[in-house]
Amino acid sequence: MSLAEAHAGSGFTISKLWTEKRYRSVLFQLIALALLVALVFFIVNNTIANLQALGVSYGFGFLSQPANYDINQRLIEYDSTMTHGRAAIVGLLNTLLVAVSGIILATLLGFTFGVLRLSNNWVVSRLVYVFVEVTRNVPVLLQILLWHGTILNLPTVKNAFSFFSQTFFLSNRGLTVPGPVPEPGFQVVPIVFLAAVIGAIVFTRWAKRVQDETGRVYPVFLINIVGIIGLTVLAFLVTGKPLSWEIAEMGRFNLSGGVTLRPEFIALWLALSFYTAAFIAEVVRAGIQSVSRGQTEAAYSLGLRPGRTTRMVIIPQAMRVIVPPLTSQYLNLTKNSSLAIAIGYMDITATLGGITLNQTGQAMEAVMLLMAVYLSFSLFTSLFMNWYNHRTKLVER
Amino acid sequence: MADATYQPGQHPDLPPPPSTTGVVGWVRNNLLSSPLNIFLTVVSGLLVYFVATSVYEWGFANADFSGASRQDCTSGGACWALINVRFGQFIYGFYPEAQRWRVNLAFVGLVVALWPLLFDNVPARKQLLWYAGAYPIIAFVLLLGGFGLESVETAKFGGFLLTMVIGVTGIAVSLPLGIVLALGRRSDMLFIRTICIGFIEFIRGVPLITLLFVASTLLSFFLPPGTTFNLLLRVLIMVTLFSSAYLAEVVRGGLQAIPVGQREAAESLGLGYWRTMYLIILPQALKISIPGIVNSFIGLFKDTTLVAIIGLLDPLGIGRAALADTKWQGLSSEVYVFVAVLFFIFSFGMSRYSLYLEKKLEVGHAS
Numbered sequence: 012m013s014l015a016e017a018h019a020g021s022g023f024t025i026s027k028l029w030t031e032k033r034y035r036s037v038l039f040q041l042i043a044l045a046l047l048v049a050l051v052f053f054i055v056n057n058t059i060a061n062l063q064a065l066g067v068s069y070g071f072g073f074l075s076q077p078a079n080y081d082i083n084q085r086l087i088e089y090d091s092t093m094t095h096g097r098a099a100i101v102g103l104l105n106t107l108l109v110a111v112s113g114i115i116l117a118t119l120l121g122f123t124f125g126v127l128r129l130s131n132n133w134v135v136s137r138l139v140y141v142f143v144e145v146t147r148n149v150p151v152l153l154q155i156l157l158w159h160g161t162i163l164n165l166p167t168v169k170n171a172f173s174f175f176s177q178t179f180f181l182s183n184r185g186l187t188v189p190g191p192v193p194e195p196g197f198q199v200v201p202i203v204f205l206a207a208v209i210g211a212i213v214f215t216r217w218a219k220r221v222q223d224e225t226g227r228v229y230p231v232f233l234i235n236i237v238g239i240i241g242l243t244v245l246a247f248l249v250t251g252k253p254l255s256w257e258i259a260e261m262g263r264f265n266l267s268g269g270v271t272l273r274p275e276f277i278a279l280w281l282a283l284s285f286y287t288a289a290f291i292a293e294v295v296r297a298g299i300q301s302v303s304r305g306q307t308e309a310a311y312s313l314g315l316r317p318g319r320t321t322r323m324v325i326i327p328q329a330m331r332v333i334v335p336p337l338t339s340q341y342l343n344l345t346k347n348s349s350l351a352i353a354i355g356y357m358d359i360t361a362t363l364g365g366i367t368l369n370q371t372g373q374a375m376e377a378v379m380l381l382m383a384v385y386l387s388f389s390l391f392t393s394l395f396m397n398w399y400n401h402r403t404k405l406v407e408r
Numbered sequence: 409m410a411d412a413t414y415q416p417g418q419h420p421d422l423p424p425p426p427s428t429t430g431v432v433g434w435v436r437n438n439l440l441s442s443p444l445n446i447f448l449t450v451v452s453g454l455l456v457y458f459v460a461t462s463v464y465e466w467g468f469a470n471a472d473f474s475g476a477s478r479q480d481c482t483s484g485g486a487c488w489a490l491i492n493v494r495f496g497q498f499i500y501g502f503y504p505e506a507q508r509w510r511v512n513l514a515f516v517g518l519v520v521a522l523w524p525l526l527f528d529n530v531p532a533r534k535q536l537l538w539y540a541g542a543y544p545i546i547a548f549v550l551l552l553g554g555f556g557l558e559s560v561e562t563a564k565f566g567g568f569l570l571t572m573v574i575g576v577t578g579i580a581v582s583l584p585l586g587i588v589l590a591l592g593r594r595s596d597m598l599f600i601r602t603i604c605i606g607f608i609e610f611i612r613g614v615p616l617i618t619l620l621f622v623a624s625t626l627l628s629f630f631l632p633p634g635t636t637f638n639l640l641l642r643v644l645i646m647v648t649l650f651s652s653a654y655l656a657e658v659v660r661g662g663l664q665a666i667p668v669g670q671r672e673a674a675e676s677l678g679l680g681y682w683r684t685m686y687l688i689i690l691p692q693a694l695k696i697s698i699p700g701i702v703n704s705f706i707g708l709f710k711d712t713t714l715v716a717i718i719g720l721l722d723p724l725g726i727g728r729a730a731l732a733d734t735k736w737q738g739l740s741s742e743v744y745v746f747v748a749v750l751f752f753i754f755s756f757g758m759s760r761y762s763l764y765l766e767k768k769l770e771v772g773h774a775s
Binding site for chain 2 (some may be wrong): 131138150378
């Protein structure tokens, strides 16, 4: 009889529940399960009792009741007679708007600062260092409030700063810019633009294959940029410039016309962008520094020029380090956009989790929906992350 | 000298050209090495100059430091009179004025308790560590009352005191909780692992503000009817849970970095799971993850400002209340800058400490 048989053969006794590892693990998990079930039961039970005591009905019916409140910034049709559900969607779109524009600006600023931080120029790198440290170490809520306060302290509309010969106006009501007015035939332009982008992607793939097979290199980036911009401009000119700009005019009391970015949006957008940019700058710096000096030297010794070394050797390796923390910064920015509620920007937290919750008293459902929205953002982000990690995984011998 | 002859290889070293050494060389290399570099130097120099002078003029030269209302600020710069008048509130909230010495004592006690925890070369470290272990009880009694001290409601807590209460409690409780969660996430037991992953990912996926909404509106639903417990405690629970999920991920990073051989060696010596973890794995894993842990603490500390949104009076809440006063309307910059500086000092201090630790640990690895 081998040792393993002797071990497995001896029958089960009660004491083995805590003296033998595999039984003990089953016992622990059963205890944990029992505790969890008891906790859930306890919470559900209490909640039902509490709701009954308060006479609050449970359900998502409130989403189809009229909202009775206004939302000052909306991307889709909305007025106060529409439903709470519609208000929540307007809020969700506002969240997405500030998140996407924040992510774009934060990325641009973050990469710029990250590269400047590594500059040989002492003044520049110190300046960026001070900026990054100050921005990272001040709570983002305070930064949002500071930007908001600054904008509200700007002159009134009557005395608004105007730029570019009275087309842009900056005042305590926000930034007013000319609004685009598409005319008949304009829909051709975006279609051409999309076609040019697709063409550029196809061309890039083709050029990469040619380079892999023959070593011939095309100036892909240049051709793509010229192609996309050139074709779009050409389509615009051929269709007879079917776009005019509505410029805001100064009336007796107010500006009329144009598109106005509200102070709440500007404050939230700038604060989130700068705050996140400071973190991205550190991520970018760490990513670039993680590529060892030998890589550059090896590329030079193979005869690659500095520009191509950066593009083909350094950046792909740095990106592998940069992208995972970068996506988590994007996620942080999206979650931080919920602080909009502090300055009255009507995002999903302020509509669904704020006014709707207070008006209907359906706290449980509202907060659950709100959490589900943010959870799905983070789920999508982690799906993307897994896909990216898989794609850029080091292929080892 | 010039026409002296030397054998090949015997020429004494010449000093480097003066333009490559000293201040001149440094400036040439670091500031003026290329036209682009010169441009950047000039632009950023001007930027620094303008920002520095305008901050100086606004915050110091043209500022007013005392007065009873906004009308007393006539110099055109910042009106620090507001901060001056309400300074007590910014630090203590509405803690009874006669009892503020207790808060001061608690602050001093905190510094003394942190000292042996943060640094190695402290005289009588062992005794001080015992004291640090007892500090939470001491602070609890000092701040809330009991043993002959007049009792103070938590609703009176506010200002920087509230920040410290939330921050320190959150940090102290979330660390052990985070370690347990991290161990659970790496456990062999499927069910335990699933619970821990679910909890961590849920908490990390939602913004803190939604959890604070849960604290302020929902938590009382989950308890037997008629139970009431105060808002500060509910907020503390949520902040702690939030922070523990982030800490768990940091600690997990440290656990993953420990080679599996360490665990196998410990087990082959006959150590059980808890001893293996306590004696072998965790000391190494925590040491690696200290910088990440400190970073989470900084995050937690900054996040305490969010409690102002649900109506607690931390320094930001006090500031917003002051701005609602007609005497002080429109001074938002002063209030927010003051609170920002307050938070910056502590967060920056913590991040410096984390760098110091990183350096200290690096030396340990090299030797």
